[in-house]
Amino acid sequence: DIQMTQSPSTLSASVGDRVTITCRASRSISSWLAWYQQKPGKAPKLLIYRASSLESGVPSRFSGSGSGTEFTLTINSLQPDDLAIYYCLQYNSYWTFGQGTTVEIK
Amino acid sequence: QITLKESGPTLVKPAQTVTLTCTFSGFSLTTRGVAVGWFRQPPGKALEWLTFIYWDDDKRYRPSLKSRLTITKDTSKNQVVVTMTNVDPEDTATYYCAHRRISTGEIDHWGQGTLVTVSS
Numbered sequence: 001d002i003q004m005t006q007s008p009s010t011l012s013a014s015v016g017d018r019v020t021i022t023c024r025a026s027r028s029i030s031s032w033l034a035w036y037q038q039k040p041g042k043a044p045k046l047l048i049y050r051a052s053s054l055e056s057g058v059p060s061r062f063s064g065s066g067s068g069t070e071f072t073l074t075i076n077s078l079q080p081d082d083l084a085i086y087y088c089l090q091y092n093s094y095w096t097f098g099q100g101t102t103v104e105i106k
Numbered sequence: 107q108i109t110l111k112e113s114g115p116t117l118v119k120p121a122q123t124v125t126l127t128c129t130f131s132g133f134s135l136t137t138r139g140v141a142v143g144w145f146r147q148p149p150g151k152a153l154e155w156l157t158f159i160y161w162d163d164d165k166r167y168r169p170s171l172k173s174r175l176t177i178t179k180d181t182s183k184n185q186v187v188v189t190m191t192n193v194d195p196e197d198t199a200t201y202y203c204a205h206r207r208i209s210t211g212e213i214d215h216w217g218q219g220t221l222v223t224v225s226s
Binding site: 001032034042043044045046049050053055087089091094095096097098099100 | 143145152153154155166168169202207210211212213214216217218219
């Protein structure tokens with residue numbers, strides 16, 4: 001099984017800040033990684049796929065990078081609407097989510 | 107436009123079998139490369155993959171739950187059904203069905219989810 005370690009578990013930032021979330025895979029997953037945003041009581045929403053491709057309709061302040069075992073989601077200029085839990089998902093071998101990062105607004 | 111919607115019981119007793127149905131539109135499970143999967147999320151916890159079914163009836167199961175899960179499809183009704191046997195309170199979760207994008211393989215559309223509570 002591929003394990004995904006996501007950090008931090010919680011972060012608090014101000015509106016306008018740049019925010020970075022990291023996911024580490026237990027073995028190489030090439031670029032088979034996606035990032036999702038989940039708001040309370042809602043289904044996950046796809047933000048980034050193939051590690052760095054922005055899903056259609058997603059604001060350009062979201063970006064992804066990485067390959068192999070280390071991946072990053074960056075939110076440039078954090079907005080109040082970005083309050084949510086963010087998950088990474090590897091889909092190289094079956095599917096494994098990270099444990100999630102709760103983004104709070106200061 | 108792709109949509110998916112889950113349906114099934116909200117309350118199940120321990121040791122019973124639960125059957126959940128995913129009714130979808132905007133795509134066909136007869137199209138090469140299409141797949142529909144089930145995921146779940148216990149309250150306050152992370153998401154977890156359960157099972158997938160592909161257009162060619164190939165199936166994948168989470169190894170730890172393989173003995174308890176069965177997934178089937180009804181292409182005439184645009185439905186995917188998952189059955190979980192011998193449920194336990196730890197199976198209490200919101201269950202989601204989702205569509206796997208053909209071209210690049212990520213999960214791109216999700217149902218709204220349905221909460222299943224296992225309790226006597």
